[in-house]
Amino acid sequence: MRTKALTRLLFTLAVFTWLALVFTDLSILFSTSNGLKPEVATWLPRLILNIYIVILFYYYKFKIERDESLNFIDLLWRVFATGLISTVISLLLRLVETLLGGTKLTSHFLYIEFTYLINLGLMVSVLLCAFMAWKRLILYQKSKWLIRLWTFFEAGMILSLLYNSLSYPFVQQYYEYVLGLFVFVGLVLSGNMKWVAYLNFRQKWTGLLLLLLTIFYLFYIFITSGSLVPEDLLVSQRVIDHSVHIFILSLMIFVSMYSIFSFLVILFNLPTTSVFEQKLEEVVNFQRISQSIQTEQNEESVYNILLETSVSTVFADAAWLEINGSKESHRLYTYEISEKEARDIIDHLAKQQVRGLLDQNQDKTRNLSKHLSSLRGSRFRSILAYPIYVKGDNIGTLALLKELPEGFNKEMNKIVSTFANQAGISIENFRLMEEALQNERYKEELKIAKTVQKSLLPQQLEFDDHFDLVAFSESADEVGGDYYDSLRINEHQTALIIADVSGKGTTAAFHMSQMKGIFHSLAQGCTSPEDFMFRANQALIRCLERGSFISAIFFVIDTETKKVKYARAGHCPVLYYNSLTDKADYFKDKGVALGMVRNKSYKEFIQQNEFTYAPNDVMVLYTDGITEAKSVKGEQFGDDRLNQVLCEVKTLSPEQIQEHLINRLYAFSGTDNIDDDYTTMIVKFKERT
Amino acid sequence: MIHIKRLQEDGADVMALVGEIDASSSIDLDLAIAKSVGEGFTKLLIDCSALEYISSAGLGVFMSYIEEFREKSIQMVLFGMNEKVANTFQILGLNELLKIAADKAEAKKMLA
Numbered sequence: 001m002r003t004k005a006l007t008r009l010l011f012t013l014a015v016f017t018w019l020a021l022v023f024t025d026l027s028i029l030f031s032t033s034n035g036l037k038p039e040v041a042t043w044l045p046r047l048i049l050n051i052y053i054v055i056l057f058y059y060y061k062f063k064i065e066r067d068e069s070l071n072f073i074d075l076l077w078r079v080f081a082t083g084l085i086s087t088v089i090s091l092l093l094r095l096v097e098t099l100l101g102g103t104k105l106t107s108h109f110l111y112i113e114f115t116y117l118i119n120l121g122l123m124v125s126v127l128l129c130a131f132m133a134w135k136r137l138i139l140y141q142k143s144k145w146l147i148r149l150w151t152f153f154e155a156g157m158i159l160s161l162l163y164n165s166l167s168y169p170f171v172q173q174y175y176e177y178v179l180g181l182f183v184f185v186g187l188v189l190s191g192n193m194k195w196v197a198y199l200n201f202r203q204k205w206t207g208l209l210l211l212l213l214t215i216f217y218l219f220y221i222f223i224t225s226g227s228l229v230p231e232d233l234l235v236s237q238r239v240i241d242h243s244v245h246i247f248i249l250s251l252m253i254f255v256s257m258y259s260i261f262s263f264l265v266i267l268f269n270l271p272t273t274s275v276f277e278q279k280l281e282e283v284v285n286f287q288r289i290s291q292s293i294q295t296e297q298n299e300e301s302v303y304n305i306l307l308e309t310s311v312s313t314v315f316a317d318a319a320w321l322e323i324n325g326s327k328e329s330h331r332l333y334t335y336e337i338s339e340k341e342a343r344d345i346i347d348h349l350a351k352q353q354v355r356g357l358l359d360q361n362q363d364k365t366r367n368l369s370k371h372l373s374s375l376r377g378s379r380f381r382s383i384l385a386y387p388i389y390v391k392g393d394n395i396g397t398l399a400l401l402k403e404l405p406e407g408f409n410k411e412m413n414k415i416v417s418t419f420a421n422q423a424g425i426s427i428e429n430f431r432l433m434e435e436a437l438q439n440e441r442y443k444e445e446l447k448i449a450k451t452v453q454k455s456l457l458p459q460q461l462e463f464d465d466h467f468d469l470v471a472f473s474e475s476a477d478e479v480g481g482d483y484y485d486s487l488r489i490n491e492h493q494t495a496l497i498i499a500d501v502s503g504k505g506t507t508a509a510f511h512m513s514q515m516k517g518i519f520h521s522l523a524q525g526c527t528s529p530e531d532f533m534f535r536a537n538q539a540l541i542r543c544l545e546r547g548s549f550i551s552a553i554f555f556v557i558d559t560e561t562k563k564v565k566y567a568r569a570g571h572c573p574v575l576y577y578n579s580l581t582d583k584a585d586y587f588k589d590k591g592v593a594l595g596m597v598r599n600k601s602y603k604e605f606i607q608q609n610e611f612t613y614a615p616n617d618v619m620v621l622y623t624d625g626i627t628e629a630k631s632v633k634g635e636q637f638g639d640d641r642l643n644q645v646l647c648e649v650k651t652l653s654p655e656q657i658q659e660h661l662i663n664r665l666y667a668f669s670g671t672d673n674i675d676d677d678y679t680t681m682i683v684k685f686k687e688r689t
Numbered sequence: 690m691i692h693i694k695r696l697q698e699d700g701a702d703v704m705a706l707v708g709e710i711d712a713s714s715s716i717d718l719d720l721a722i723a724k725s726v727g728e729g730f731t732k733l734l735i736d737c738s739a740l741e742y743i744s745s746a747g748l749g750v751f752m753s754y755i756e757e758f759r760e761k762s763i764q765m766v767l768f769g770m771n772e773k774v775a776n777t778f779q780i781l782g783l784n785e786l787l788k789i790a791a792d793k794a795e796a797k798k799m800l801a
Contacts, residue, residue, distance in 0.1 A: 502745040503746060504712065547719075547749035547750060547753035548749060549745070549752060549781075551780075570780060571780070572780060590785065591782050592781070592782030592783070592786060593782055596752050596782070597755075605782060605786070624745075624780075636773075
C-alpha cells in the first residue's frame with residue numbers, strides 16, 4: 001500500500017514539475033522574443049527538467065524495479081505500452097498540426113515549443129521506463145562485478161544531471177568523453193542477456209513482437225526529435241535542448257542498444273529454444289521421479305513415472321519396463337508396444353547369448369542395437385537397456401526403443417541412466433518407509449500384547465493358614481507367555497499353576513489367555529492333576545498350531561492330608577527345600593509338554609506325583625527365563641546357582657526369598673534389559689498357628 | 690545363528706546342526722528338514738554335537754514333525770547332544786517322543 005501511495009505521489013509530482021517546466025520555459029521564451037529580460041532565471045527550466053527526470057526515475061523504480069510480480073514478458077509489455085501511449089499522443093499532436101494546416105497558431109514558436117516539451121516529457125518517461133525494465137533484465141543473474149558496474153552506470157547518469165543543471169563551462173569540453181564513457185559502459189552492460197534463455201518458445205515470439213514495436217517507437221523518437229523543431233527557429237534562444245543533454249542522450253543510446261541486442265539475441269535463440277526447454281523438462285522429470293516417493297502410494301507409480309519420463313526425454317518410439325520377481329510379482333510395463341512384441345525382443349536377445357537383457361559385469365547401460373538387427377519383423381532398429389538397482393539388487397530393466405537406427409546419443413544415454421538410478425533410490429526409500437511403518441505397527445501390536453499379558457496374571461493369589469504364596473513376573477521387551485495362577489478348589493484344597501507358552505508376541509499372549517481359561521474351568525472339576533493335564537492337552541491341541549506348545553506344572557495342595565499332588569508337563573522341574581533334611585533338590589519326574597502329543601495317548605506321557613510337606617519347606621517354581629538368564633560373559637544362571645541362592649535364604653519369608661532371588665538374578669545378568677521373561681512363584685509351608 | 694550341513698550316508702540324510710537355534714534360526718531348521726523330506730529321504734539323522742543351544746521354538750520344529758513322520762513312517766534320530774541341550778529336551782519331555790542316541794553309531798543302529 002505504501003508503495004502504491006508513493007508511486008501516485010511521485011506521478012502527481014512529475015506532472016506538476018512538467019507543468020512548472022512548461023511555464024518557466026515558455027515565459028522565458030516569450031520574454032526573450034519580446035526583447036524583455038526574463039523574470040525567471042534562465043537556468044531554472046534546466047533544473048526543473050532534471051528534477052522532473054529524477055522524480056520519474058524514482059517513479060519507475062518503484063513501479064517497475066520493485067514490483068516482484070512482473071515477469072520478463074510483463075516487463076517488455078510495460079515498456080511497449082508506455083511507448084505506445086507516447087507515440088499515440090505524439091501522433092495526435094501531429095494530426096492536430098496537419099488539420100490546422102499552416103495557421104498562425106501552429107507556426108507560432110510558443111506552440112512549437114509547447115509540443116516539443118510534451119514530446120520531451122513523454123520521451124523521458126518512455127526511456128526511464130525502459131531503463132528500469134532493462135535493469136531488471138540485466139541484473140536477473142547478477143554477479144558482484146555486474147552489480148558494481150551497474151551502480152557505477154546509474155550513479156554516473158544521475159551525476160550527469162547535476163552537470164547538466166549547472167553546466168560549468170570548464171567541463172563542457174569533456175562532453176564527448178563523458179558521453180563516450182556512458183555509451184561504453186552501457187554497451188558492456190548490454191551483453192547480459194541471460195534472461196532470454198528462460199523464455200519458452202511462445203514467450204520468445206511475444207518478446208520479439210514487443211521488442212520490435214519498442215524499437216519502432218525508439219526509431220520514431222530519433223526521427224521526430226530531430227525534426228521536431230526546425231533548425232532555423234530560435235535555436236539560439238532555446239533554453240532546453242535534449243540533444244546536448246548527456247543523461248537523455250546516453251539513456252536513449254543505452255535503451256536502443258539493449259532493445260536491439262535483445263531482439264537479435266531472442267531471434268537467434270529461437271531455434272535452440274526446444275533444446276533448452278528439453279533440458280528444463282529433464283530437470284522437472286528428474287524431480288518428479290525423486291519426489292514421487294513422497295506423493296505416490298506405491299512402487300507401481302514410480303515405475304510408471306520412470307517409463308513416462310524416460311520416453312519423453314529421449315523421444316523413444318516405444319519402451320518397456322520389466323520388473324523381475326517371482327511369478328506374481330514379475331511385471332512388464334509397456335509403452336506403445338504390445339506385450340508380445342516386447343517378449344519377442346526379450347526372447348530374441350536371450351537367444352543371442354545376451355545374458356538377461358543386461359550382463360551385470362558389463363557397463364551399467366548397454367546399447368543392444370546390433371543384436372536387434374537380426375530380429376526379423378521388428379520395426380525397431382535401436383534399443384537401449386538400463387538396469388534398475390535397489391540396494392545392489394537388479395530389480396528390473398528399462399528398455400527404450402526407436403525405429404531409427406543409431407537413434408540414441410550419448411546425452412540421452414546419460415540422462416536416462418540417471419533417471420533409472422533415481423528411480424532405484426526412490427523405490428528403495430519407498431521400501432524403507434514401508435518397513436518402518438511395518439515395524440511401527442509391530443511395536444504397537446507388542447504393546448497391546450504386553451498389556452494383555454499383564455492383565456492375565458492374577459492381581460491377588462489365594463492365601464491359606466498353611467502356606468504363604470508369592471509370585472513375581474517381569475516380561476522382556478518382546479512379549480513372552482509366562483503364566484501363573486492359583487485357585488481355591490475347596491476348604492482344604494488349593495490349585496496352583498505355572499506355565500510357559502512357546503513363542504513370543506501376540507500369539508503367545510493369546511495362548512496364555514487360553515491357558516488361563518482352561519485353568520479356571522478345569523481346576524475345579526478335575527479329579528487329579530494327571531486328569532487336569534490330559535484334559536488341558538485335549539483342549540489345547542485344537543487351538544495350538546503345529547510346533548507350538550505350553551509347558552506347565554499343576555499342583556493341588558491339600559492342607560488336610562498335608563499332601564501335594566502335582567503333574568509336570570514339560571515345565572522346569574520344581575526346586576524343593578526339605579526342612580527335615582535341610583537340603584534343596586529338584587524333583588525328578590517325567591512329563592511331556594502340552595500340545596506335543598496330539599492324541600489321547602498323551603495320558604501315557606504324563607505322570608502324577610505326590611509328596612508330603614512339612615512346615616518350613618519351600619517350593620520354588622520358575623520359568624526357563626530364570627535358569628537360562630545369561631551373564632555378560634554368556635554364562636547361564638543355571639539350576640545349581642538357583643539352588644544355591646535358595647539355600648542362602650531358606651529360613652526367610654517367601655517375600656524375602658523372592659526379593660533375594662530377583663536381586664541375585666539382576667546382579668548376575670548385569671543389565672536391566674532382560675531377554676526373556678522372569679517368572680517365579682514361591683510357596684512356603686508353615687506351622688499352623 | 691545356525692549352520693546346517695547335510696550329507697548322505699548309507700541312504701540316510703545326516704544333518705549336522707552347528708551353532709544356536711533360536712526363534713529366527715528355527716526357520717532354517719524347519720526348511721532343512723522339509724527339504725530333506727521333500728527329496729524323499731525316509732531316514733534322518735540329526736547330528737547335534739555342535740549344537741550349543743536350542744530354544745523352545747527350535748524344539749517346536751522337531752515336535753511339529755513327529756506326527757507327520759509317524760504317518761509317513763519316516764525315521765528321525767537325534768544324536769550327540771551335549772548335556773545342556775539334552776537337558777532342554779528332557780525337561781520338555783521330548784526325549785519320550787523323539788529317538789535320541791548318544792552317538793552316530795548308536796543312531797544308525799536305531800534306524801534299523
